[in-house]
Amino acid sequence: KAGVTQTPRYLIKTRGQQVTLSCSPISGHRSVSWYQQTPGQGLQFLFEYFSETQRNKGNFPGRFSGRQFSNSRSEMNVSTLELGDSALYLCASSPFPQETQYFGPGTRLLVL
Amino acid sequence: EDQVTQSPEALRLQEGESSSLNCSYTVSGLRGLFWYRQDPGKGPEFLFTLYSAGEEKEKERLKATLTKKESFLHITAPKPEDSATYLCAVLLYSNSGYALNFGKGTSLLVTP
Numbered sequence: 001k002a003g004v005t006q007t008p009r010y011l012i013k014t015r016g017q018q019v020t021l022s023c024s025p026i027s028g029h030r031s032v033s034w035y036q037q038t039p040g041q042g043l044q045f046l047f048e049y050f051s052e053t054q055r056n057k058g059n060f061p062g063r064f065s066g067r068q069f070s071n072s073r074s075e076m077n078v079s080t081l082e083l084g085d086s087a088l089y090l091c092a093s094s095p096f097p098q099e100t101q102y103f104g105p106g107t108r109l110l111v112l
Numbered sequence: 113e114d115q116v117t118q119s120p121e122a123l124r125l126q127e128g129e130s131s132s133l134n135c136s137y138t139v140s141g142l143r144g145l146f147w148y149r150q151d152p153g154k155g156p157e158f159l160f161t162l163y164s165a166g167e168e169k170e171k172e173r174l175k176a177t178l179t180k181k182e183s184f185l186h187i188t189a190p191k192p193e194d195s196a197t198y199l200c201a202v203l204l205y206s207n208s209g210y211a212l213n214f215g216k217g218t219s220l221l222v223t224p
């Protein structure tokens with residue numbers, strides 16, 4: 001099976017812009033979670049989607065949002081980018097919530 | 113308060129020198145503990161899932177064990193290609209649902 005794919009792999013944006021990241025889960029996986037990874041904070045949970053519904057959300061401001069489509073593909077959006085949003089954004093999929101998650105390669109976002 | 117703590121933060125081993133990485137957690141009602149390996153610039157790669165105290169799982173030179181308060185990742189006769197950051201995560205209930213709570217990781221370097 002193909003693994004989790006994320007696009008784009010790299011992004012450079014400037015403060016105040018917005019960005020949309022995409023994630024395609026492993027075939028048959030219906031749960032998609034998003035994480036932010038930074039050197040200082042490590043891996044932090046952003047949100048989880050299952051059957052097009054957000055099931056859980058981490059402690060991030062409302063500028064971070066996401067959605068899931070009927071084919072389980074997911075997107076996350078960050079509006080009004082700040083310098084501190086520079087990070088590796090990781091998507092993970094699992095067949096169902098609370099099951100083992102498999103990660104994609106990530107999208108490296110740099111905000112200037 | 114950190115609920116998942118990994119130690120040591122960094123570990124340097126000679127090739128063939130066995131050792132253990134520790135992951136301690138402060139949570140009641142464990143619903144799953146996960147080990148991942150992450151290479152620089154890549155997404156975490158799934159290694160093991162453990163659910164109950166006394167459980168053990170093995171894969172090549174790696175063996176994961178679980179007690180009521182901690183998990184160990186034993187590395188037997190490591191090779192340079194085992195160099196990576198090893199992440200431990202616990203499934204925790206937060207906000208409106210369960211989410212993976214990651215430790216900060218142990219950075220392992222195996223020298224020839």
